[in-house]
Amino acid sequence: MAFMKRNANGARRHPMAAILVIAAGLAVSGGGYAAATAAVETVSPTSAAASAAQVDEGRKLFLSNCASCHGKNAEGTVNAPSLIGVGAAAVAFQVETGRMPGQASGPQLMVKPVQFTQEQSDAMAAYVASLAPGPEVPTAAQIAANGDSERGGELFRINCAMCHNAVGAGGALTEGKFAPALKGVESRHIYEAMLTGPQNMPVFNDANLTPQDKKDIITYLKFVEENPSAGGYELANLGPVVEGLFTWVFILGFIIAITIWLGAKSN
Amino acid sequence: MSEKKLAKASSKNSEHEYTGGLAVIAPDAVKDPGLEPHRTRMTDKSVKHEKAAARQVAAMFLASVLGSAFAIYAYFAFPITEDLGTVRNNTLLLGLGITLGLLGIGIGAVHWAKTLMPDAEVSEERHQTRGSEEVRARAIEIIKLADSESGFSRRKLIRRSLYGALALFPLPAIALFGDLGPNPGDTLRHTMWKKGTRLALDPTGTPIKAADVTLGSVFHVIPEGLAELDHHKLEEKAKAAVLLVRLDPNDLKESAERKDWSYDGIVAYSKICTHVGCPVALYEQQTHHLLCPCHQSTFDVTDACKVIFGPASRPLPQLPIAVDAEGYLIAQSDFNEPVGPSFWER
Numbered sequence: 001m002a003f004m005k006r007n008a009n010g011a012r013r014h015p016m017a018a019i020l021v022i023a024a025g026l027a028v029s030g031g032g033y034a035a036a037t038a039a040v041e042t043v044s045p046t047s048a049a050a051s052a053a054q055v056d057e058g059r060k061l062f063l064s065n066c067a068s069c070h071g072k073n074a075e076g077t078v079n080a081p082s083l084i085g086v087g088a089a090a091v092a093f094q095v096e097t098g099r100m101p102g103q104a105s106g107p108q109l110m111v112k113p114v115q116f117t118q119e120q121s122d123a124m125a126a127y128v129a130s131l132a133p134g135p136e137v138p139t140a141a142q143i144a145a146n147g148d149s150e151r152g153g154e155l156f157r158i159n160c161a162m163c164h165n166a167v168g169a170g171g172a173l174t175e176g177k178f179a180p181a182l183k184g185v186e187s188r189h190i191y192e193a194m195l196t197g198p199q200n201m202p203v204f205n206d207a208n209l210t211p212q213d214k215k216d217i218i219t220y221l222k223f224v225e226e227n228p229s230a231g232g233y234e235l236a237n238l239g240p241v242v243e244g245l246f247t248w249v250f251i252l253g254f255i256i257a258i259t260i261w262l263g264a265k266s267n
Numbered sequence: 268m269s270e271k272k273l274a275k276a277s278s279k280n281s282e283h284e285y286t287g288g289l290a291v292i293a294p295d296a297v298k299d300p301g302l303e304p305h306r307t308r309m310t311d312k313s314v315k316h317e318k319a320a321a322r323q324v325a326a327m328f329l330a331s332v333l334g335s336a337f338a339i340y341a342y343f344a345f346p347i348t349e350d351l352g353t354v355r356n357n358t359l360l361l362g363l364g365i366t367l368g369l370l371g372i373g374i375g376a377v378h379w380a381k382t383l384m385p386d387a388e389v390s391e392e393r394h395q396t397r398g399s400e401e402v403r404a405r406a407i408e409i410i411k412l413a414d415s416e417s418g419f420s421r422r423k424l425i426r427r428s429l430y431g432a433l434a435l436f437p438l439p440a441i442a443l444f445g446d447l448g449p450n451p452g453d454t455l456r457h458t459m460w461k462k463g464t465r466l467a468l469d470p471t472g473t474p475i476k477a478a479d480v481t482l483g484s485v486f487h488v489i490p491e492g493l494a495e496l497d498h499h500k501l502e503e504k505a506k507a508a509v510l511l512v513r514l515d516p517n518d519l520k521e522s523a524e525r526k527d528w529s530y531d532g533i534v535a536y537s538k539i540c541t542h543v544g545c546p547v548a549l550y551e552q553q554t555h556h557l558l559c560p561c562h563q564s565t566f567d568v569t570d571a572c573k574v575i576f577g578p579a580s581r582p583l584p585q586l587p588i589a590v591d592a593e594g595y596l597i598a599q600s601d602f603n604e605p606v607g608p609s610f611w612e613r
Contacts, residue, residue, distance in 0.1 A: 208479070
């Protein structure tokens with residue numbers, strides 16, 4: 001067999017052997033970790049309350065997934081801020097949208113596939129909330145989109161539209177940062193973002209935007225998401241640059257084509 | 268014009284040909300290439316093509332008929348109701364119908380002219396603009412006759428009063444420009460803010476307590492009492508809008524004279540961009556940069572809102588703030604300089 005080669009001891013070894021060994025090692029260690037995690041999950045209490053066991057599980061998850069940047073006691077390091085006092089809402093927003101754990105340093109943490117189950121995320125939120133009081137995760141009633149969408153629209157235009165665009169289509173900030181589009185974002189994440197001010201977004205505490213204000217804003221966002229634009233095709237709602245470009249390319253192109261046809265002689 | 272002047276003008280130009288007006292004609296000008304050789308169209312060569320073209324023209328006109336009929340149908344079949352989506356359907360389909368109605372006529376007519384009407388190239392020389400001597404003499408005769416019959420030269424009173432009437436006739440139009448005013452006076456230099464005015468939330472008008480402005484928050488602020496104004500509410504809001512931010516006091520770089528304009532790290536700046544007056548409101552919580560959405564002017568909130576990028580030329584004016592006995596934020600005074608875009612007297 002030509003593709004076999006002898007090593008120093010004279011034993012024959014297939015060239016794929018090294019890869020197989022590594023794969024087997026990974027499978028054993030990863031599987032072991034998964035089994036251990038599953039074991040932790042099975043002992044976690046089923047009640048929603050932040051019991052001591054849930055906090056403890058959250059602490060374990062935190063130590064294995066977050067502590068390298070946020071510090072062993074969530075006190076923060078040069079790489080990441082302290083999480084003491086950020087509350088369960090901040091953890092829920094960051095982890096459930098996949099922004100955390102962060103993948104790489106850059107202008108802005110991106111939305112990624114979610115890394116944790118809901119139970120694991122809840123456990124970490126319970127742990128961080130146990131460190132110091134902070135914003136709580138909103139209740140189902142607080143985020144129900146049954147408020148006043150007209151009032152929500154006014155509040156959105158005053159407080160949010162300059163970054164997120166008048167209908168929540170998102171927009172650019174400086175040096176690669178941006179305000180993400182709000183279409184398709186879950187109501188609780190919108191609520192948590194207002195409450196905690198993730199990354200460069202300012203905080204809108206309950207004295208600034210009351211829970212009713214936040215509910216109205218969510219109602220407005222869900223209204224524009226579900227209702228068609230009255231003005232026809234909205235070109236992604238990105239505003240005058242896109243609309244101008246469309247006009248220049250397509251409308252002017254059409255006019256030029258018509259002009260050429262007018263001036264050309266018939267064949 | 269007197270007879271003498273006319274005679275002089277005609278004699279002066281009598282030896283010249285009126286050809287190119289004032290244009291200087293170079294002796295080695297590019298030669299006129301003339302018309303392209305005539306190319307016979309397919310519609311002239313074959314009856315089949317001619318008939319096809321005629322059918323195409325008629326088809327365009329028929330498309331126009333259909334378009335117009337569809338526009339009428341769409342107006343009634345897709346009425347505008349409470350649902351916003353119906354506005355789109357109504358205008359879109361009505362517009363498409365009318366477009367087809369007009370474009371069909373236009374394209375059909377052009378196609379008709381291009382394919383079926385005669386296409387022989389024709390050129391026509393420009394003729395001289397100067398009339399013959401007889402025509403010119405006759406024109407002068409007519410003018411003189413009109414002058415003698417109307418007595419325009421003879422009747423000084425009528426002539427001069429007519430001059431006066433014509434001179435004054437446009438003046439009322441100039442007087443109407445007065446409606447462009449009144450001059451703004453000092454309204455550009457003052458806003459609603461005065462000593463003791465509470466800072467209130469936009470749009471509800473709820474006063475803001477200093478304790479409510481937590482780190483990282485941004486509050487969009489109007490003066491208390493703005494909502495109760497009877498007149499000029501929008502004008503006052505456009506001048507008085509303020510952005511309120513709390514920073515770590517260690518991050519703030521405050522000059523000695525502005526040391527007491529902030530309260531425990533809370534600073535208030537005019538929200539009206541000093542470039543062309545857009546609301547500057549994109550606040551980056553971590554960099555403390557404040558951006559204008561219109562032209563990307565960027566202001567550094569930690570350093571007196573100085574311009575660090577973009578076309579704005581002046582920092583945002585700062586509103587000096589304090590706290591009253593009940594813990595609410597109040598203005599110490601109006602802004603110390605005019606807010607918004609530069610104007611030449613400032």
